[in-house]
Structure formats: C-alpha cells, structure tokens
Amino acid sequence: MGTWISMDEACSRLGVRPQTLYAYVSRGKLEVMSDPADTRRSLYRAEDVAGLARRKQAGRKHETLATNTLFGAEPSIPTALSTFVRERLYYRGQDAVTLAGSATLEEVAHLLWDAEQPVDFSSTASVTEPGRVTAFNTLATLAATGHSTHGRMTRVLHLEAQELVGQLANAFGAQAGQQPLHLRFAQGWQQSPQVADLLRTAMVLLVDHELTSSAFATRIAASTGASLPACLLAGLTTLSGPLHGDASGRVKALFNEVERLGEDQVIAHYLSTGLPLAGFGHHLYPDGDPRAVALLALFDPPDVITRFIEKATRLTGLQPNIDVALAALVIHYRLPDDAAFALFATARSIGLLAHSLEQLGVGQVIRPRGRYIGIMP
Structure with a gap:
C-alpha cells in the first residue's frame, strides 16, 4: 500500500x-x-x-x-481555534509549542480572537486577598450584572474580553499595571524576569486544547446569549475539577509526598496498590505530551522530583503530561500554593473566551436531547 x-x-x-x-x-x-x-x-x-x-x-x-x-x-462542534495533528497541538494552524518559544499571551489572544486591534491585558485594579475565592467571586459578580452578547459588535466584545482576563489575573495575584500578563504575574509573586519568561511559556501552552469539557460548557452558555463573564464563569467552574484544570493540584500533592518520603517509597506504594499516578499519560498524546516536554526542558526540577519522574515513566511506560511540568515549576520556584491553577485558569480564560466568541457566529442554542431510561408513565 x-x-x-x-x-x-x-x-x-x-x-x-x-x-x-x-x-x-x-x-x-x-x-x-x-x-x-x-x-x-x-x-x-x-x-x-x-x-x-x-x-x-x-x-x-x-x-x-x-x-x-x-x-x-x-x-x-466545528471550530477553527485549535486542533491536534500527529500528536501536536495547533492554534489556528500554528504549532503551540513553537508559539510558546517567544509569543506573549497578548499575541496568542490576538491570534485566537482574530482581533482587529492589539490585545491589552493591563489592569489598574488592586486586590487585597488574591486567590481562587477572589477570582470566582469577581467573575460571579460580573456575570450577575453583565450584558448579553447579542446585538453587540465583535470589537466591543474583544475589549470586554481583554478586561475580563486582566481582572482575573489580578484576582489570582498578578500585580496591577500596564506590562504584559506574564510579567505582572512574576511581579505579583516576586519572581525574576527569568521566571517570568517560564510563566509566559507555560501559559501559552495552556491557552486552549480544542473542545475540552470546559470549552463545551462555555459554548453552551454562549449559545444562550449569556454575558461574556457568565460564559467564562461556566467554563472556569468546569475547569476547576480535579480531573480537568485542577489536575496539577493532585500532582503537587503527589510531589509533596515524594519530597517527604522519597521517590522509591511513593512509587512502591502506588504501584503495589494499583493507584494511578496523577499527571502521567494523556489519551491525546500516547507518545508523550509535547507541552510537558517543552516546559520541562527549560528548568531543572528538584533532584528528587526528577528521579521520581524518570522512575515513574520507566515503570509505568506513561510519559509526564503538562500537569506534571506545571506542578514541578510551582515547586521549584516556590510559587504560591494555588499558582498552578491560577496560571492554568488565567491562560485558559483566553481560549474559553475565544470559544464564546466563535459560538456566537453559530446562532443556535446547544440543546442535547435526553434518552429517558426511567419508569414509563
């Protein structure tokens, strides 16, 4: 053949x-x-x-x-935002790993949103107690008072979308200001410009991942004409599940065990009991998550974590995914406890808003049918 x-x-x-x-x-x-x-x-x-x-x-x-x-x-669902080809992730036809080598979040948002003007995530709002609670409270308040997306120009929605991302970043701990988003996060967490560039790379890799469960939830909200903050809130609440965007929290807990007990004892416990190792394997990347490979190549995790990753890969045959790389980054640079989710949620908000905007062009409510299996009347 x-x-x-x-x-x-x-x-x-x-x-x-x-x-x-x-x-x-x-x-x-x-x-x-x-x-x-x-x-x-x-x-x-x-x-x-x-x-x-x-x-x-x-x-x-x-x-x-x-x-x-x-x-x-x-x-x-038809989409022109992102896809997978030969186990590589692409944003509008551009390799996500290649983009992560130099592109800012603002530039990737401009690409995904197909915006006419440069995207600006700057924000002057200050937050006294940054974190997940503040982020979700902020979005909930905006969702309760937001305007429907119907009957509004796309350029106006782009301006609202960039304001939402900027406010969300502040709520998660980014320092208010006019600089690019990755620099504002580094300043808010008192990190060096070198770490800021690592944050940029990580977040660009996390911006979108085709039709995930959170993207689907966002699209359902958008199809009803809900406001942009309501669409984003629908997506981020779905993202917050431990089997989705908060998976790096499970990996971080695993790494804490490794640092406390050593890699051999932790691996032996998990393998002897048949428990899966969080962050290893990905159904879309059977030969390894290229996002994880790209991020892990840019820094050296603590030795015990490196040994754990190597042994876990050898004994299970499963490669580390992006959640492992993100958790290793947080531990190595002693970022805030919830930094992995903060980076993931902020970056993915760009993709979720792109899905919202794209869904508006469909003009039809997403309404699946139920298949009733209960007692017949």
Missing part, C-alpha cells in the same frame, strides 16, 4: 463521501497533502485511512457517534 492515496480511493476504502473525508482532516484524524503532480488535487495518508477503516469495521463508527452522543465519544 502506498503512503499517499487519492480522494476517490480514500472515500472508497472508508465508504464515505468527500464531505466526511474533509471532517476527518479537520479533526486531525487524517493527514492531507497537495498532489505534487497536480496541486489542485489532494492526497491522503494511507496509514490514517487504514486506521479509520479498522475502527469502522470494529463497529465504533466514531464520527457518527461523535455527532449524536455525549458519552462514548466526544460531541462534535
């Missing part, structure tokens, strides 16, 4: 129409390239087609399930 095949052959092997083939490509399930002999035509990677065909033959029919169910497969 050749490496690349034509559209007609790909459609024939999969038993689908060209429109479905395009959907596979947009979801990152099928790689495509221009035909060198005729640039008007496209060629499709045969290995990807074969893999999709095997799954269809096994009865999974993934794409059909994805458009009709919420369990067993993800809901399928």
Whole structure:
C-alpha cells in the first residue's frame, strides 16, 4: 500500500463521501497533502485511512457517534481555534509549542480572537486577598450584572474580553499595571524576569486544547446569549475539577509526598496498590505530551522530583503530561500554593473566551436531547 492515496480511493476504502473525508482532516484524524503532480488535487495518508477503516469495521463508527452522543465519544462542534495533528497541538494552524518559544499571551489572544486591534491585558485594579475565592467571586459578580452578547459588535466584545482576563489575573495575584500578563504575574509573586519568561511559556501552552469539557460548557452558555463573564464563569467552574484544570493540584500533592518520603517509597506504594499516578499519560498524546516536554526542558526540577519522574515513566511506560511540568515549576520556584491553577485558569480564560466568541457566529442554542431510561408513565 502506498503512503499517499487519492480522494476517490480514500472515500472508497472508508465508504464515505468527500464531505466526511474533509471532517476527518479537520479533526486531525487524517493527514492531507497537495498532489505534487497536480496541486489542485489532494492526497491522503494511507496509514490514517487504514486506521479509520479498522475502527469502522470494529463497529465504533466514531464520527457518527461523535455527532449524536455525549458519552462514548466526544460531541462534535466545528471550530477553527485549535486542533491536534500527529500528536501536536495547533492554534489556528500554528504549532503551540513553537508559539510558546517567544509569543506573549497578548499575541496568542490576538491570534485566537482574530482581533482587529492589539490585545491589552493591563489592569489598574488592586486586590487585597488574591486567590481562587477572589477570582470566582469577581467573575460571579460580573456575570450577575453583565450584558448579553447579542446585538453587540465583535470589537466591543474583544475589549470586554481583554478586561475580563486582566481582572482575573489580578484576582489570582498578578500585580496591577500596564506590562504584559506574564510579567505582572512574576511581579505579583516576586519572581525574576527569568521566571517570568517560564510563566509566559507555560501559559501559552495552556491557552486552549480544542473542545475540552470546559470549552463545551462555555459554548453552551454562549449559545444562550449569556454575558461574556457568565460564559467564562461556566467554563472556569468546569475547569476547576480535579480531573480537568485542577489536575496539577493532585500532582503537587503527589510531589509533596515524594519530597517527604522519597521517590522509591511513593512509587512502591502506588504501584503495589494499583493507584494511578496523577499527571502521567494523556489519551491525546500516547507518545508523550509535547507541552510537558517543552516546559520541562527549560528548568531543572528538584533532584528528587526528577528521579521520581524518570522512575515513574520507566515503570509505568506513561510519559509526564503538562500537569506534571506545571506542578514541578510551582515547586521549584516556590510559587504560591494555588499558582498552578491560577496560571492554568488565567491562560485558559483566553481560549474559553475565544470559544464564546466563535459560538456566537453559530446562532443556535446547544440543546442535547435526553434518552429517558426511567419508569414509563
């Protein structure tokens, strides 16, 4: 079987129409390239087609399930914000790891929001008791008094979105001021410019991750015409779960055990009891989370943490994900206890607002149907 095949052959092997083939490509399930002999035509990677065909033959029919169910497969919503191709994350077609090498959060927000003007997250508001409670209270107050997104120009919504991100950062401990967001966080936490650049890298890597549960919750709120702070609050409350954006808190607790008891004792306990190690493995990155690789390459975690990561990887076969890298960053630089969630929530607020803005163009309320399994009347 050749490496690349034509559209007609790909459609024939999969038993689908060209429109479905395009959907596979947009979801990152099928790689495509221009035909060198005729640039008007496209060629499709045969290995990807074969893999999709095997799954269809096994009865999974993934794409059909994805458009009709919420369990067993993800809901399928068209988006131009981010996707995965060959286990790499892309923001509007640009490699997220590459962007994290130099881009600021403001520049990534400008990209994702497709904004006309430069994005500015500066804020003059001061916070006396920064933290998660203040952040959620601030958003809740804004959500209760906010204006619907309907009937408002996109540029006006962009201005409101950047104000929301700036206020959220302040609530989490960033110092008020006019500087880029990563510098304001470093100043608020009394860190050096070197650490500020690490915070920038980490947050750029966390801005978006396609249709996560928090992005879906945000889109549901946006589809009803809710205010931007209400949409963001819906997303961040979902993000706060330990199986989502607060997973780094579980990793940090694990690292605290390692520092107290040593890596060998902790690993032995978890493996002997069959307990999963928080922060290892990711279903979207079976060969390793490129975001974690990029961030961990920029600093040296404490020796005991480094040894733990190496041994855990060797004994489980699972690679550390971004939650491990984020928790290691917080521990190494002695950032505030909830700094990992603060960085994650602030960065992801940019992506969640992008999902809100994108959903407004759909003009239809997201309303799944229930499948009743209770007592019949």
